[in-house]
Amino acid sequence: MDFRHNCVEDIYQKVNPMNEGLFLEMDEQQQRLHILDGQHRHRAIRELQESYRKVLGGIPVILIRAVELTKCADCGQVLSEKIPALQKLIAAMALARIADPLKLSGNDIRFLRKAMNWTAREFSSALGVSVETVSRWENGKDPIGLANEKLLRLMVGTAMQESAPAIDFDAQQVMNMKIESVRSAEEMRSMCFERVKFKRPSHPKEEQWDSTEEPPRKGGLTKAYQTASAAPKSERRCSQ
Ligand SMILES: [Zn+2]
Numbered sequence: 179m180d181f182r183h184n185c186v187e188d189i190y191q192k193v194n195p196m197n198e199g200l201f202l203e204m205d206e207q208q209q210r211l212h213i214l215d216g217q218h219r220h221r222a223i224r225e226l227q228e229s230y231r232k233v234l235g236g237i238p239v240i241l242i243r244a245v246e247l248t249k250c251a252d253c254g255q256v257l258s259e260k261i262p263a264l265q266k267l268i269a270a271m272a273l274a275r276i277a278d279p280l281k282l283s284g285n286d287i288r289f290l291r292k293a294m295n296w297t298a299r300e301f302s303s304a305l306g307v308s309v310e311t312v313s314r315w316e317n318g319k320d321p322i323g324l325a326n327e328k329l330l331r332l333m334v335g336t337a338m339q340e341s342a343p344a345i346d347f348d349a350q351q352v353m354n355m356k357i358e359s360v361r362s363a364e365e366m367r368s369m370c371f372e373r374v375k376f377k378r379p380s381h382p383k384e385e386q387w388d389s390t391e392e393p394p395r396k397g398g399l400t401k402a403y404q405t406a407s408a409a410p411k412s413e414r415r416c417s418q
Pocket of ligand 1: 218219220221250251252253254255
């Protein structure tokens with residue numbers, strides 16, 4: 179479905195995972211292997227997954243009513259997996275991550291850079307550091323410095339907020355954020371996102387710059403700055 183001609187679009191909001199047991203059970207089911215005899219022909223049905231664990235760009239997430247699996251109705255084998263509005267999910271993940279004061283890991287930095295559609299060179303020149311420095315951050319050899327971490331968070335937040343209207347971005351909050359200088363060993367829980375419908379207020383300016391379903395491109399940052407003041411905020415249904 180093309181949402182470009184429709185004011186209702188899929189976006190992602192952050193929610194709290196409720197029942198761990200449910201997720202584990204489903205993972206096992208999906209990994210079950212079926213031995214097919216040569217005569218078996220799959221009968222495809224599409225199922226919306228109530229909850230689904232996935233690692234996206236190195237970041238573990240739980241997705242609520244988001245993933246559509248095409249399965250065989252007879253043997254249960256998963257034939258294909260689809261995440262609608264994937265770029266909106268990536269934007270929601272990026273925005274949720276930068277609002278969390280936990281020190282960015284190498285994985286996080288790589289994820290945020292890719293969410294911004296930056297090469298290592300583009301990223302390094304945006305922050306005014308060398309490509310080697312970026313590489314050491316992403317490989318976890320050096321922690322990113324506090325000023326660069328805040329700048330990265332601000333750039334990501336500004337560029338992504340339009341694509342993730344259910345996630346709050348507050349530049350002031352990022353600037354005042356207390357971030358540890360080194361990442362503690364403590365594991366972060368998987369972030370959890372629900373796919374919901376969002377009706378974007380019709381706004382001639384926004385229609386003109388609507389980039390629904392398009393990956394962020396070069397120049398996307400400028401675009402986001404221009405529309406930042408008009409970016410709508412939806413009600414948050416779940417608290418953090
Ligand atoms: Zn089958």
